[in-house]
Amino acid sequence: xxxxxxxxxxxxxxxxxxxxxxxxxxxxxxxxxxxxxxxxxxxxxxxxxxxxxxxxxxxxxxxxxxxxxxxxxxxxxxxxxxxxxxxxxxxxxxxxxxxxxxxxxxxxxxxxxxxxxxxxxxxxxxxxxxxxxxxxxxxxxxxxxxxxxxxxxxxxxxxxxxxxxxxxxxxxxxxxxxxxxxxxxxxxxxxxxxxxxxxxxxxxxxxxxxxxxxxxxxxxxxxxxxxxxxxxxxxxxxxxxxxxxxxxxxxxxx
Amino acid sequence: xxxxxxxxxxxxxxxxxxxxxxxxxxxxxxxxxxxxxxxxxxxxxxxxxxxxxxxxxxxxxxxxxxxxxxxxxxxxxxxxxxxxxxxxxxxxxxxxxxxxxxxxxxxxxxxxxxxxxxxxxxxxxxxxxxxxxxxxxxxxxxxxxxxxxxxxxxxxxxxxx
Numbered sequence: 001x002x003x004x005x006x007x008x009x010x011x012x013x014x015x016x017x018x019x020x021x022x023x024x025x026x027x028x029x030x031x032x033x034x035x036x037x038x039x040x041x042x043x044x045x046x047x048x049x050x051x052x053x054x055x056x057x058x059x060x061x062x063x064x065x066x067x068x069x070x071x072x073x074x075x076x077x078x079x080x081x082x083x084x085x086x087x088x089x090x091x092x093x094x095x096x097x098x099x100x101x102x103x104x105x106x107x108x109x110x111x112x113x114x115x116x117x118x119x120x121x122x123x124x125x126x127x128x129x130x131x132x133x134x135x136x137x138x139x140x141x142x143x144x145x146x147x148x149x150x151x152x153x154x155x156x157x158x159x160x161x162x163x164x165x166x167x168x169x170x171x172x173x174x175x176x177x178x179x180x181x182x183x184x185x186x187x188x189x190x191x192x193x194x195x196x197x198x199x200x201x202x203x204x205x206x207x208x209x210x211x212x213x214x215x216x217x218x219x220x221x222x223x224x225x226x227x228x229x230x231x232x233x234x235x236x237x238x239x240x241x242x243x244x245x246x247x248x249x250x251x252x253x254x
Numbered sequence: 255x256x257x258x259x260x261x262x263x264x265x266x267x268x269x270x271x272x273x274x275x276x277x278x279x280x281x282x283x284x285x286x287x288x289x290x291x292x293x294x295x296x297x298x299x300x301x302x303x304x305x306x307x308x309x310x311x312x313x314x315x316x317x318x319x320x321x322x323x324x325x326x327x328x329x330x331x332x333x334x335x336x337x338x339x340x341x342x343x344x345x346x347x348x349x350x351x352x353x354x355x356x357x358x359x360x361x362x363x364x365x366x367x368x369x370x371x372x373x374x375x376x377x378x379x380x381x382x383x384x385x386x387x388x389x390x391x392x393x394x395x396x397x398x399x400x401x402x403x404x405x406x407x408x409x410x411x412x413x414x415x
Contacts, residue, residue: 021279021337075279075341077276077279077281078281079280084335113277113280117277121277125271125272125278126271127271128267129271131264131267132268132346133351197351200353203350204348204350205279207350209344209347209348209379212379212382212383213386217383217387217390220387242357245357246357250361
């Protein structure tokens with residue numbers, strides 16, 4: 001078994017998973033599973049927030065190691081699920097190494113849902129969660145309206161390289177502005193409705209609930225580097241969302 | 255509206271919202287229903303603890319624990335990574351209102367209030383983690399209840415032949 005190709009495949013798989021929102025233990029698991037089909041005993045795979053390292057050692061070929069930096073951060077569950085099932089199929093011998101390499105290349109260019117559908121479902125999600133939190137019908141309508149706009153921005157930005165806090169910052173700004181615009185345009189009574197709920201409903205997916213949870217989990221498991229890095233990332237994302245929300249609030253309220 | 259009716263209605267809405275948000279994160283089409291189910295479960299437990307027992311903190315813990323249990327069960331049953339169900343399921347528990355209050359307190363210039371709200375945000379996100387970890391320390395064999403999807407499919411094919 002060619003260990004160079006194996007290493008490259010493991011890193012490709014790990015990169016897709018890490019860049020699309022999988023937690024680090026899962027990435028390490030998948031990479032080790034792929035490396036294990038080489039038959040070598042001494043394999044190791046390490047995943048941190050932005051770094052992947054894989055090494056393989058055997059008597060015949062000597063030691064090999066490869067590392068890669070992973071910068072982009074997004075959520076794309078379909079890719080995670082595909083790489084996961086791909087690694088399982090590879091280990092159980094259902095597909096060969098060549099087929100797996102082709103599959104990985106295909107997963108890289110997998111299509112997203114169409115943009116209008118994503119925007120619409122973002123609007124529907126914001127509408128529903130605003131009502132869950134106890135908003136009135138007007139709040140729900142405002143959340144739906146601004147949710148569609150944020151969804152468009154979100155789906156548009158997902159295809160570009162960007163700083164990790166940009167989408168939450170812009171999302172915070174858009175949520176506040178659109179909700180207030182909606183209330184002003186339709187002459188909704190701001191006092192009896194809850195402007196805050198309409199804003200919160202839209203920014204819910206931008207708040208780093210999962211990153212925070214994973215960070216605390218990593219720290220408790222003893223992975224201090226990736227844990228503290230994740231908590232830092234969660235903190236900065238939350239602060240940037242809050243800063244984004246503060247801009248329209250300070251214009252309209254104070 | 256009675257309490258039970260409110261719980262049912264809001265859980266249904268939480269289901270819709272989490273399924274829709276899962277679609278935004280490009281979840282596989284077949285798993286959208288289960289993503290929504292996780293959101294409904296977490297909101298149901300949170301709302302039940304908050305309204306009936308007046309314990310929002312323990313509601314967050316119970317909601318995230320129940321949701322993680324469901325997510326890991328679905329991950330066994332549907333043969334998908336549990337992250338797919340876990341991320342949308344957390345949305346109803348995220349303390350968004352407290353983040354908003356922190357911002358307004360900051361703009362008011364009331365630093366004492368702002369720090370209070372910011373610490374409660376940390377407290378509630380800690381509650382989510384505690385609930386998650388309580389279930390994650392269970393061994394995976396606990397969740398192997400019933401057959402998986404591929405086993406069911408294989409059985410159906412065998413029955414045909």
